[in-house]
Amino acid sequence: MSVVLEAQQLTSVRAGRTLFSDLSWQLAAGEILHIEGPNGAGKSTLLRIVAGLLQPLEGEVLLFGQPQREDPELWQRQTLFIGHKPAVKAELTALENLHFQSRLDGVQLDDPWQLLETVGLLGLEDIPAQQLSAGQQRRIALARLFYSQAKLWILDEPFTALDTRGIDLLHQRFAQHLEHGGALLLTSHQPLTWSGERLQRLRIEAADE
Numbered sequence: 001m002s003v004v005l006e007a008q009q010l011t012s013v014r015a016g017r018t019l020f021s022d023l024s025w026q027l028a029a030g031e032i033l034h035i036e037g038p039n040g041a042g043k044s045t046l047l048r049i050v051a052g053l054l055q056p057l058e059g060e061v062l063l064f065g066q067p068q069r070e071d072p073e074l075w076q077r078q079t080l081f082i083g084h085k086p087a088v089k090a091e092l093t094a095l096e097n098l099h100f101q102s103r104l105d106g107v108q109l110d111d112p113w114q115l116l117e118t119v120g121l122l123g124l125e126d127i128p129a130q131q132l133s134a135g136q137q138r139r140i141a142l143a144r145l146f147y148s149q150a151k152l153w154i155l156d157e158p159f160t161a162l163d164t165r166g167i168d169l170l171h172q173r174f175a176q177h178l179e180h181g182g183a184l185l186l187t188s189h190q191p192l193t194w195s196g197e198r199l200q201r202l203r204i205e206a207a208d209e
């Protein structure tokens with residue numbers, strides 16, 4: 001399988017504290033990397049570095065062999081990052097949020113109503129996001145996964161606030177993504193149920209402790 005993502009000797013220091021040092025790994029098409037570790041260990045920091053939103057103190061991240069600075073267009077097209085807070089616009093309705101998100105992603109939605117149904121928000125489309133529950137807001141944010149063509153998904157705590165049906169839905173979507181040659185990097189405090197050969201684990205412990 002081809003290598004989608006390669007991290008080379010990553011070191012990160014925040015507020016004078018070394019979160020991790022000399023981290024290296026490869027993630028191939030069809031694989032998941034589950035980043036584990038206690039609160040504050042640096043998992044979100046690592047994901048933000050991989051997404052190109054933060055610079056490591058040392059080291060480099062390659063997507064299909066390319067550093068971000070050399071091919072920003074490839075990175076833009078082939079990565080999808082969803083952070084741990086649902087990045088929804090509070091005053092926009094669920095439907096308006098889907099249109100807003102998809103425009104930012106450069107995607108024309110074929111059938112926004114179908115997408116609402118897929119993520120379990122049909123019937124709630126006219127309600128401002130701020131009046132939706134935490135899990136419903138998370139579903140708006142996660143709707144991006146159902147139209148994304150990006151090969152690398154970077155998801156920070158995607159299961160937070162989801163009910164069991166929502167978690168099942170995500171697992172199904174992850175499986176499709178992997179079957180189509182995608183790769184997935186995620187943090188989750190919940191255990192993942194995937195067959196061993198597809199799942200890699202990386203545990204971060206604060207290096208200074």
Ligand SMILES: Nc1ncnc2c1ncn2[C@@H]1O[C@H](COP(=O)(O)OP(=O)(O)OP(=O)(O)O)[C@@H](O)[C@H]1O
Binds near residue numbers: 019041044
């Ligand atoms: N913007 C920032 N400036 C300085 N330090 C930060 C910043 N954001 C996070 N940190 C620090 O970096 C450390 C790691 O934070 P991070 O959010 O990466 O942890 P995490 O492993 O994702 O934790 P959690 O499981 O609680 O989500 C923490 O000590 C945090 O205080």
